[in-house]
Amino acid sequence: MALAAPLFRTFTYRVPDGIAVPIAPGTRVLVSFRNRPEIGICLGATVPPDGITLKPIQAVVDDVPSLPASLLHTGKWIADWYAAPLGLTLRSMLPTALTSAKAPAPASRTQRMVRIVMDLPSLLQREQTFARAKQQRVVYDLLEAQGGAAPLESLRIQANCSAGVFTAMAKRGLVDIRDEVQQRDPFADRAGTLPPPNPSEAQREAVRAILAGDPGQVFLLHGVTGSGKTLVYIEVLRAVLQQRDKTAIVLVPEIALTSQTVDRFRGAFGDDVAVLHSGLSDGERLDAWQSLRRGERRIAVGARSALFAPLERVGVVIVDEEHESSYKQSETPRYHAREAAIVRARAEGAVVVLGSATPSLETWERADRGQAIRLTLPDRAAGAQLPPVTVVDMRVELKQAVKERNPNAPFDETLGVFSKSLLVALEQRLVRGEQSLLLLNRRGYSSFMQCNACGDVPVCPHCSISLTYHRVPEMLVCHYCQHQQPVPAVCAQCSADTMRRRGLGTQQVERVLSERFPEARIARMDVDTTSGKWAHTQILDRVGRGEVDILLGTQMIAKGLDFPNVTLVGVVDADTGLNLPDFRAAERTFQLVSQVAGRAGRGPKGGDVIIQTRMPNSHAIRHAITHDVTGFVREELGARRMPAYPPFVSIANVLVSGLDQAATAATAVAAASWVQRLVERQGLRDLVFVGPAPCPIDRIKDRWRWHFLLKSSQPKLMTRVARYIAERCPVPKMHELRLTVDRDPVSLL
Numbered sequence: 191m192a193l194a195a196p197l198f199r200t201f202t203y204r205v206p207d208g209i210a211v212p213i214a215p216g217t218r219v220l221v222s223f224r225n226r227p228e229i230g231i232c233l234g235a236t237v238p239p240d241g242i243t244l245k246p247i248q249a250v251v252d253d254v255p256s257l258p259a260s261l262l263h264t265g266k267w268i269a270d271w272y273a274a275p276l277g278l279t280l281r282s283m284l285p286t287a288l289t290s291a292k293a294p295a296p297a298s299r300t301q302r303m304v305r306i307v308m309d310l311p312s313l314l315q316r317e318q319t320f321a322r323a324k325q326q327r328v329v330y331d332l333l334e335a336q337g338g339a340a341p342l343e344s345l346r347i348q349a350n351c352s353a354g355v356f357t358a359m360a361k362r363g364l365v366d367i368r369d370e371v372q373q374r375d376p377f378a379d380r381a382g383t384l385p386p387p388n389p390s391e392a393q394r395e396a397v398r399a400i401l402a403g404d405p406g407q408v409f410l411l412h413g414v415t416g417s418g419k420t421l422v423y424i425e426v427l428r429a430v431l432q433q434r435d436k437t438a439i440v441l442v443p444e445i446a447l448t449s450q451t452v453d454r455f456r457g458a459f460g461d462d463v464a465v466l467h468s469g470l471s472d473g474e475r476l477d478a479w480q481s482l483r484r485g486e487r488r489i490a491v492g493a494r495s496a497l498f499a500p501l502e503r504v505g506v507v508i509v510d511e512e513h514e515s516s517y518k519q520s521e522t523p524r525y526h527a528r529e530a531a532i533v534r535a536r537a538e539g540a541v542v543v544l545g546s547a548t549p550s551l552e553t554w555e556r557a558d559r560g561q562a563i564r565l566t567l568p569d570r571a572a573g574a575q576l577p578p579v580t581v582v583d584m585r586v587e588l589k590q591a592v593k594e595r596n597p598n599a600p601f602d603e604t605l606g607v608f609s610k611s612l613l614v615a616l617e618q619r620l621v622r623g624e625q626s627l628l629l630l631n632r633r634g635y636s637s638f639m640q641c642n643a644c645g646d647v648p649v650c651p652h653c654s655i656s657l658t659y660h661r662v663p664e665m666l667v668c669h670y671c672q673h674q675q676p677v678p679a680v681c682a683q684c685s686a687d688t689m690r691r692r693g694l695g696t697q698q699v700e701r702v703l704s705e706r707f708p709e710a711r712i713a714r715m716d717v718d719t720t721s722g723k724w725a726h727t728q729i730l731d732r733v734g735r736g737e738v739d740i741l742l743g744t745q746m747i748a749k750g751l752d753f754p755n756v757t758l759v760g761v762v763d764a765d766t767g768l769n770l771p772d773f774r775a776a777e778r779t780f781q782l783v784s785q786v787a788g789r790a791g792r793g794p795k796g797g798d799v800i801i802q803t804r805m806p807n808s809h810a811i812r813h814a815i816t817h818d819v820t821g822f823v824r825e826e827l828g829a830r831r832m833p834a835y836p837p838f839v840s841i842a843n844v845l846v847s848g849l850d851q852a853a854t855a856a857t858a859v860a861a862a863s864w865v866q867r868l869v870e871r872q873g874l875r876d877l878v879f880v881g882p883a884p885c886p887i888d889r890i891k892d893r894w895r896w897h898f899l900l901k902s903s904q905p906k907l908m909t910r911v912a913r914y915i916a917e918r919c920p921v922p923k924m925h926e927l928r929l930t931v932d933r934d935p936v937s938l939l
């Protein structure tokens with residue numbers, strides 16, 4: 191059986207008399223582990239080793255397995271592929287309330303519900319029925335006004351009557367009284383949006399193809415922004431549920447940011463949808479889980495972990511915005527929900543739909559190799575056009591601004607935040623009562639250097655990666671090969687003394703904006719303004735109601751928003767992500783810029799996009815301007831061959847962290863040579879080794895971080911080696927030193 195301990199092994203227990211055998215795999219059992227009660231997951235029967243007295247199982251907790259076969263299969267795959275302990279993996283697939291032996295699971299709240307079971311349509315019938323029962327009449331009318339069903343307690347208070355009135359009504363067969371599980375889903379209060387329009391021919395064709403897919407078939411639904419992918423999902427779901435009587439899973443990057451999409455599913459399928467979001471309490475999560483398990487709801491919509499919805503007979507798994515990096519879990523088990531979705535779908539015999547306007551290179555490659563069928567929606571829905579994109583070269587813009595500024599004033603960091611054309615465009619929108627989105631994806635980590643005159647960014651001479659600015663000691667450092675160089679006083683390219691640390695944030699932009707447009711209603715959406723549970727949704731709802739003129743935000747505002755009155759999208763600085771020391775920097779930038787640009791002009795008024803950049807010639811920007819995914823992918827795939835990066839090789843990032851800087855470095859170096867020896871001893875030629883080096887973000891939460899990379903073109907070999915390292919690589923028990931293996935990392939920072 192698997193226990194939720196961070197151990198790469200399973201445990202054998204005896205089934206005592208009185209407990210029926212065999213216990214189905216996936217069933218929860220109560221055992222004593224290290225003298226404490228623990229919940230274990232039964233994996234199956236095994237031959238007990240000789241001469242060892244086995245401890246007995248104390249109780250079987252489930253009637254039916256909490257983890258049905260397909261989920262158990264998925265869990266085993268995750269543990270194997272991502273080198274994670276099986277027990278931890280299986281535990282993470284279940285609601286917390288089901289895996290804790292200590293705290294009793296929160297009893298799902300039940301409440302006494304009263305329901306009308308006898309209709310009294312005519313006034314005359316009512317007069318007769320309630321002639322000598324005035325209070326019953328009051329209750330009946332109240333009930334009817336509330337849709338025919340209401341909680342007993344609230345009715346009693348409203349009618350100001352005794353509980354006996356209800357009993358009498360039930361005896362007469364007027365109402366039915368029973369305890370019902372109270373759903374605590376806060377999403378239930380949100381209205382679904384209107385039934386969607388009729389699908390276009392292109393949408394119908396995609397639906398047909400998906401429904402004709404063999405079990406386990408993967409589809410890439412590549413539809414440009416605003417092409418109506420949601421309607422394709424809805425039509426597929428309708429067929430899967432209604433014609434085939436099956437169930438479905440829909441993954442979205444983040445519920446809070448995709449409330450519009452979720453509202454559409456609820457609009458189409460109502461209470462068949464269980465929305466699994468991070469705002470749920472343990473009890474609410476359990477309710478949702480149980481309603482899926484009992485088959486009361488047949489569609490699970492949620493982020494990553496909705497993949498583990500306890501549904502049976504799954505007919506389709508949809509992964510919306512499949513390129514999103516939030517699908518990768520950042521702690522053990524570090525699975526990618528897209529990949530795990532494919533594994534589960536195969537086990538279920540379901541088809542998989544990976545939808546995006548900007549597919550990941552992995553998925554694109556998968557289609558190129560014939561492992562996924564590519565479906566394309568080339569045009570926007572309802573005759574809308576992709577918006578024209580204008581690029582403003584901020585180097586030129588800045589030169590102009592410098593020329594015009596007062597030479598005696600101190601250097602103004604906000605100088606050149608907005609180009610003239612962006613200001614004019616914003617002004618126009620305010621005058622016309624239209625809305626604007628402004629993207630500035632400035633996150634809080636170490637800056638890079640850039641020449642303000644020519645746009646040059648110092649890059650490592652040994653890697654195609656920008657150098658990171660370090661303050662103490664003041665140096666430019668490459669985080670891949672440890673190359674270091676002094677901070678240049680003048681630009682290596684053009685010799686101007688205009689080297690600057692870049693670091694403009696959303697708050698600063700908000701200030702500049704409000705000084706410039708004092709009458710505008712500005713909303714800012716970034717990590718700082720969205721700490722509350724529903725903060726994202728509240729901001730987006732305000733935009734939807736037209737209460738916001740300019741929405742300024744980080745990448746949060748780029749995800750799937752569909753507001754027809756947004757006629758301008760401005761990217762304040764497209765370069766923020768381009769110079770990160772990460773091989774995915776260009777891909778991320780392309781996706782982000784294309785996605786945010788795609789928020790403009792979705793309604794009949796059309797729209798414009800203005801992109802400010804100092805690197806107008808980078809392929810990420812060039813292809814985003816022309817909405818050219820194919821062109822971008824072709825160029826980017828070329829860059830991933832030498833040196834080899836995914837999707838051409840499988841990589842694993844081995845991270846060593848600890849509280850002491852020197853010990854962390856020493857452990858990383860020792861771990862690396864341990865792996866190196868393993869590679870040599872076993873003659874593993876198809877395993878390339880890079881590092882060790884400090885991580886680009888070399889300290890997080892007091893922990894120092896070092897890493898090295900493994901690359902291989904053989905996934906199976908990578909699985910074996912990754913697991914061996916995670917399980918066996920020695921790490922001294924001091925300074926909280928820790929080693930983790932991150933297979934298929936989405937970030938190397």
Ligand SMILES: Nc1ncnc2c1ncn2[C@@H]1O[C@H](COP(=O)(O)OP(=O)(O)OP(=O)(O)O)[C@@H](O)[C@H]1O
Nearest residue numbers: 387388389390415416417418419420571572750752
């Ligand atoms: N067949 C149709 N007829 C009319 N309007 C449609 C049709 N299909 C979709 N729409 C509308 O087009 C808009 C865009 O659809 P949707 O939000 O699903 O696009 P999307 O493909 O998910 O785009 P993105 O990738 O940018 O999020 C929505 O307002 C939707 O209601």
Ligand SMILES: [Zn+2]
Nearest residue numbers: 641644681684
């Ligand atoms: Zn320069």
Ligand SMILES: [Zn+2]
Nearest residue numbers: 650653668671
């Ligand atoms: Zn380097």
